[in-house]
Amino acid sequence: MRRIIINEFMSLDGVIQGPGGPDEDTTGGFELGGWVAKKSDDITDQVLTEIMGQSYDLLLGRFTYQIWEPYWPNQTGPIAEKFNQVNKYVATRTLKEASWQNTILLNSDTIKQIKALKASDGIDLHMWGSSDFIQSLLREGLIDQMNIFIHPVILGKGKKLFQEGAVPGNFKLTKHAVSTTGVILTSYVSDGALQLGVSG
Numbered sequence: 001m002r003r004i005i006i007n008e009f010m011s012l013d014g015v016i017q018g019p020g021g022p023d024e025d026t027t028g029g030f031e032l033g034g035w036v037a038k039k040s041d042d043i044t045d046q047v048l049t050e051i052m053g054q055s056y057d058l059l060l061g062r063f064t065y066q067i068w069e070p071y072w073p074n075q076t077g078p079i080a081e082k083f084n085q086v087n088k089y090v091a092t093r094t095l096k097e098a099s100w101q102n103t104i105l106l107n108s109d110t111i112k113q114i115k116a117l118k119a120s121d122g123i124d125l126h127m128w129g130s131s132d133f134i135q136s137l138l139r140e141g142l143i144d145q146m147n148i149f150i151h152p153v154i155l156g157k158g159k160k161l162f163q164e165g166a167v168p169g170n171f172k173l174t175k176h177a178v179s180t181t182g183v184i185l186t187s188y189v190s191d192g193a194l195q196l197g198v199s200g
Contacts, residue, residue, distance in 0.1 A: 002118050003144040004059060006127045006134060007051060009036050010150050010161055016131050017158035019151075024067060025129075030158050039151050043179040051126075051147060052079055059114070059125040061133030062092035069100045089117060089125065091133050111140055118142060131159040138166035145189045146171065152182040168194040 009019035018025040018033030025033060060068070065088070072083045088103045091110045098105060106113040114137070117125070127134065137143050148161070175187040 002120060002122050003124045004114075004118060004127065004137065004142055005056070005124055005145040005147065006137075006143055007147045008128075008134075008149065008161055010148050011035065011153050011155045011158075012150065013154050013156065014160040014162060015155040015158035016129070016161045017155075025063070025159075027063075027159070028157075032155050032158065035153050035155065036149075036151060039153075039179070039181040039183050041180045041183075043177055044149070044181075044183055044185065047149075047177055047185045049078075052082060054126075055123045056126040057087040057089060057123060058083065059089045059117075059127050059130075060091070061130030062090060062095055063132065064129035065090045065092070065095075065098075065100075065103075067129075069098065069103075073100060089114075091130075091136075111136060114142065115140075131161070134161065135163055135165065138162070141167040141169065143190070145187065147185075147187050150184040150186065170194050 008016050010016050017027070017030050019036040020034065021037075022031070022033040068083070072080050084101060086102065088100060089106055090098065090103060091106050091114065093107060093110075095105055095107060106117075127137075134143075170191045170193060171188040172191040173186060174189050175185075177185045179185065
């Protein structure tokens, strides 16, 4: 069985839109793109390098895929080499063909296809970005691990990681680190049903 692991840069108010650059995702008039750039240091680089060096295939939403498809084939270095080499499964209702090598379009019953993919033998499936697609996976309870990189910024608007409709559940913190710039790098794994009680 394959695990689905999401990797997300997140602001203190839960926004995950446009972390990489001003033009990455301007949906809804969002003009604050590039908010992670000034927060990187050796610690964040080490954690991200470790994650990106693992064995995985990519699972992406259509919007993120269309940002990456023209970009990564024209880049060099370990990350580009990895992303270009691995299988890329894309959840889409509209794409009928793709030019990026090793791309597999999931454009039938997407959730059914993902459940079958998850149940198959193989390496883990890593997701980056894909904020709209993540909502479908959260509603179906299909996410096994969340790597969330919490940045000490408030954006006030933008696409959020957790929206209405996520299945309640319990998660366990398995790794954490804090960068010199205040980024909290966390890894959580699914840990059963939500536990309720009375405080005090």
